[in-house]
Amino acid sequence: MNIKQIAKDTAKTLSSYLTYQAMRTVLAQLSETNPPLALWFQRFSADKVQDGETYIQALFQEKPDLALRIMTVREHIAEEVADFLPEMVRTGIQQANMEHRRRHLERITQLDTSSPSPESEPEPTSDPNLDNSSS
DSSP states (O other): OOHHHHHHHHHHHHHHHHHHHHHHHHHHHHHHHOHHHHHHHHHHHTTTTTSHHHHHHHHHHHOHHHHHHHHHHHHHHHHHHTTTHHHHHHHHHHHHHHHHHHHHHHHHHSOOTTSOOTTSOOOOOOOGGGOOTTO
């Protein structure tokens, strides 16, 4: 397990997610202040925010002012959540893991009374071909 690579990949994913949140924030603002630009921005952004850095580069080619706005909003969001994030992630994962374990334990310990258990005796049959005492 390469912890440094995992951290790098996580940071890139988080950065792209913050870019997405910044795009949503700017889109909401534009919807109120400039609906035609909001419509263009929504169409431009559809399915492009998977990689935040590539998205911003593409936006710089079309509308540099919006790219700068996205970067400013993204940075502000990052500053606001950065202090809380490590503990929230750790706590969230611990709680989710505990819940998954609890559900799994409940599932594996429940008795299913609708099907016979492997230890139960087979029911006697009335098939004459199986009866060896008549020979």
